Amino acid sequence: DVGAHERSHTEAFFRKLKFWDDTEIGDELLETDREEEGKRKGDAPPVIVMPDGLNYFHVKRNGLIFGCSSARNVSPTTIVEVLLNIAKVVL
Secondary structure: OOOOOOHHHHHHHHHHHHOOOOOEEOOEEOHHHHHOOOOOOOOOOOEEEOOOOOEEEEEEEOOEEEEEEEOOOOOHHHHHHHHHHHHHHHO
């Protein structure tokens, strides 16, 4: 299939979403974060750029993940707005 992403790309994106941990700041952890090391503090950012050049966009609403992927350079704001509108219609 032309334009189809490998299964490993989708799995890597899902792993990043599921196990997101934003407690690290550079190579150091904040003093307050040392106690809660390894716990999720927030949601993953809406745009994730993979090392091979693929861009993944997502919006999480009511436990559902609405996502999109692109191999081209597109406006992240436009894609996130489209995903938000789709989420409004579905939910």
